[in-house]
Amino acid sequence: MFSHRLLLRAAVVLQLAMTIACSNVSAPGGPPNPSSAPTPADAKAFLTDVNAALLKLSVAGSQAGWVAQNFITDDTEALDSRATQAFSDASARFAKDAVRFDKVQLSPDLRRQLDLLKVALVLATPADPKTSEELTQIVSRMRGVYGKGKWCPDPAKPHACHNIDDVTKVLANSRNEPELRREWEGWHTISPPMKKDYARFADLSNQGAKELGFADTGAMWRAKYDMPPDAFAKEVDRLWEQVRPLYLELHAYVRMKLREKYGAAVPEKGPIPAHLLGNIWAQDWSNIYPLVAPARSDAGFSLTDIKQIVQDVEQSKNAPDAMQRVQDLYREKLADTREQLRRLRALEDELEASLTYLEACDSCETEELLGACSCCKRHDCNHKAPELVLGFRV
Numbered sequence: 001m002f003s004h005r006l007l008l009r010a011a012v013v014l015q016l017a018m019t020i021a022c023s024n025v026s027a028p029g030g031p032p033n034p035s036s037a038p039t040p041a042d043a044k045a046f047l048t049d050v051n052a053a054l055l056k057l058s059v060a061g062s063q064a065g066w067v068a069q070n071f072i073t074d075d076t077e078a079l080d081s082r083a084t085q086a087f088s089d090a091s092a093r094f095a096k097d098a099v100r101f102d103k104v105q106l107s108p109d110l111r112r113q114l115d116l117l118k119v120a121l122v123l124a125t126p127a128d129p130k131t132s133e134e135l136t137q138i139v140s141r142m143r144g145v146y147g148k149g150k151w152c153p154d155p156a157k158p159h160a161c162h163n164i165d166d167v168t169k170v171l172a173n174s175r176n177e178p179e180l181r182r183e184w185e186g187w188h189t190i191s192p193p194m195k196k197d198y199a200r201f202a203d204l205s206n207q208g209a210k211e212l213g214f215a216d217t218g219a220m221w222r223a224k225y226d227m228p229p230d231a232f233a234k235e236v237d238r239l240w241e242q243v244r245p246l247y248l249e250l251h252a253y254v255r256m257k258l259r260e261k262y263g264a265a266v267p268e269k270g271p272i273p274a275h276l277l278g279n280i281w282a283q284d285w286s287n288i289y290p291l292v293a294p295a296r297s298d299a300g301f302s303l304t305d306i307k308q309i310v311q312d313v314e315q316s317k318n319a320p321d322a323m324q325r326v327q328d329l330y331r332e333k334l335a336d337t338r339e340q341l342r343r344l345r346a347l348e349d350e351l352e353a354s355l356t357y358l359e360a361c362d363s364c365e366t367e368e369l370l371g372a373c374s375c376c377k378r379h380d381c382n383h384k385a386p387e388l389v390l391g392f393r394v
Contacts, residue, residue, distance in 0.1 A: 040110065043101045047113050050094050057087040068140070072148050081140035088125040089132055095121060095212055119223045124208030135204040138197050149190035153182070162186070168280050172287040177262045177276065184275030254285065257292040305329070353386040 061083040068080035095118045106114070123139065125132035152161040162170070162183070170183045206216040214220040215229070222229035251272065258276055259266040266273060278287030285292075312325040 038101055038104055040104060040106050043104055043106055043110055043114065046097070046101070047110065047117075050117065053090060054087070054094070057083075057090055061087045068144070069147055072144055077140050077144045080143070081137050084139060085125065085133060085136035088121070088123055088136060091121050092124050092127070092208060092212070095124070096127075099213075116224075118212065119220065121212070121220065123205055124212055124214075124217070124220060126204060126208045127211055131204060131207070135201065135208070138201045138204070142194050142197050142201065145194055146190065149187075151183075151186035151189060153186065164280070171275065171280055172278050175261070175291070177265045180275045181265075181273075187280065254288075254292050258288070261291050350386055357386055 064076075064080045064083035068076040098114045098117045101114055123135070125135050147164075150161040150163050151167065152158060154160060164187075167183055167187045171180060174180050174183070202217070209215075209217045209220040212220065214223065219229040222232045225232050227235070255266060255268075255272050258272060259268065262276060266276065274282035276288070277285050279285065309326060309329060312329075313322045
């Protein structure tokens with residue numbers, strides 16, 4: 001009954017979305033009058049209607065999408081596809097309608113709203129209704145295939161198949177290289193069936209972007225940053241060159257630490273095998289921090305620590321037991337913190353001694369400075385210099 005109610009709700013929401021798409025959406029602010037030039041007031045009325053219509057379509061699309069992703073069936077996929085098409089068609093139509101205000105003198109806020117409207121699309125559907133419907137159906141179909149995707153280590157045991165959540169947990173927590181490789185390669189069997197759909201998706205989305213005046217969908221995306229697409233690409237390249245040395249050092253360090261852990265599975269040079277980076281898309285390395293953290297480093301209370309505290313408290317049989325678990329963790333952290341403070345105090349003492357030593361050299365004679373700072377008159381040459389300045393030559 002619960003799923004049926006959700007499906008009914010999604011259908012009602014979709015009907016509302018389609019009604020909006022076929023009425024208000026088709027000509028916000030009224031149909032353009034070719035006999036008179038548009039005015040700032042027309043632009044303001046247009047944007048007011050567009051914002052209201054897109055808000056309703058966006059909510060309807062989100063509701064249909066939620067149902068489709070949590071109750072994956074052909075019917076919910078169809079509902080999601082239609083809601084997606086309603087929003088995409090309306091957004092594309094609005095973006096094209098906004099062009100008629102390009103030569104109107106507007107206040108900065110209205111001009112920026114119109115500019116953002118033209119570049120806000122993630123997916124621009126073609127003007128042809130059949131092609132537009134095909135594109136949105138492809139998007140929903142690929143979303144459904146990915147959401148339903150499962151990798152089965154043993155096909156004879158379908159109950160043991162791994163979905164995206166299972167794969168994510170293994171890649172985040174396992175430290176067994178063969179298991180990680182098997183999980184990574186198994187999950188990547190999900191995508192090949194989508195290859196044909198994706199190629200068609202790229203063709204149709206580029207067609208829609210070209211109708212809006214962009215070279216392709218990528219150019220439409222790169223136009224979102226208050227500069228021309230080519231300028232944005234050049235700016236990204238410039239920023240990348242600034243951080244590239246740091247990234248290469250970080251990459252080399254992480255590769256070295258993973259090689260210490262996994263041996264020959266990690267090459268001495270070149271890319272790091274993606275299945276060893278702790279993330280299903282290899283885009284977030286935080287899950288391997290314990291493997292690559294510098295010696296004697298302490299990140300403090302991690303999210304895992306906090307979750308463990310909450311779990312320990314919830315599973316405790318009584319209040320004293322819960323408090324004991326928390327106290328044990330805090331004592332452990334206190335010991336770690338005191339050890340860090342001890343090392344910092346030792347470093348502080350060494351820095352102070354080194355500064356005192358170097359400042360004393362200021363009174364040395366020139367010819368003595370040419371020898372060694374450790375032989376200044378104010379120093380006992382038989383006394384060992386602080387480690388941080390040992391062997392310094394001036």
